[in-house]
Amino acid sequence: MSELTTVHIADHADRVVVTLDRPAQRNAINVEMIGELHRVCERLEREPKLLLLTGRGEHFAGGADIGQLRERNRDDALAGINRNLFDRIARLSLPTVAAVSGYALGGGAELAYACDMRIATTTAKFGNPEPGLGIMAAAGASYRLPQLVGASVAKQVLLGGRVLDADAALATGLVMQVTDPDTQVDAAHRVLDRIARSAPLALRLTKTIVDAPGFHPFADDIAQAVLFGTDDKHTRMTAFLEKKA
Structure with missing residues (x-):
């Protein structure tokens, strides 16, 4: 996995750790990151391993890159650029865990929703503010979030602009555990250690x-x-x- 510029890959015997690596942009998801995450998926489809997904710095992912998103047109939307990636992550054959701190907003939230489990720090905030930008959360939130937290809470987030902090995310079942800051990756590894003992x-x-x-x-x-x-x-x-x- 050479020449990656927006994500960092760490290989382990039974898992791959993928770190979103644009901390100066709050790990905003741009087209380059989409392409590199597709390369990760291609590898995991060929050689299945557990996946731990996290972000470098204070935030998991503050959303899609708005500068690039502003320039996308109808055909881009119909191509499902972000949705196809997140659906691909959701289809990976072995369990995936997102370790989330700080912002998981917009596309960043939808990326976290695509994982099988989520660990969050006390600083975590999940939300989908897309309607405020004149668009909708169209990369999986409309069908994943209701399954994760129920239709009522999903509508509060997708329509009402509610942001779920760590306590609310735990109470609604969106996350399985809340940890202190900077401990979410270790906590996710412990979950994966337990999973890895299964057949x-x-x-x-x-x-x-x-x-x-x-x-x-x-x-x-x-x-x-x-x-x-x-x-x-x-x-x-x-x-x-x-x-x-």
């Missing part, structure tokens, strides 16, 4: 089933049947029983 195929199938729309008992049965036939299941259950004995 990779079980994680992949569980995420696929949970994200699938509607009521799907037969899909659950089929996925479970696949897992019942794995050596990993037999080895793990045998180890559990032997330890218990």
Whole structure:
């Protein structure tokens, strides 16, 4: 992953840590960052690993780059530039965790929503002020945020301009944990450590089933049947029983 200018990549045996790296611009998401995050997704699709996503400095991501956004036209909107990336992140086969401090606004909030879990510091603020700029939150917030916090709170954010601080984000279930400043990445690693102890195929199938729309008992049965036939299941259950004995 050479020649990256807007994100920093740190490789670990079982995970990749991606840091948005435009701190002077509050890690605003520009077209270059979109392209580089697509490269990250391409790699994780080819070689699945857990993903930890965070921002350098005080803020996760203060939104999309307004200078670039102002110049986008109808065809750009129809191309779904940001939405396609965030949907791609949401489709990654293994769990993803966003470690959020400071602003996660606009596109930055939608990027956090696309992750499976969120850890926030006491300074975190989630919001979607797009209507104030004459546009809407069209990169996933309209369908992800209601699933995460319910339609009522989502409308308060998307229509009413409500900004969810860390306490509100925790109370609504948007984040799983609130930490002190500068400890969110360590907390996210602890979550990923726990996840990494699980069977990779079980994680992949569980995420696929949970994200699938509607009521799907037969899909659950089929996925479970696949897992019942794995050596990993037999080895793990045998180890559990032997330890218990």
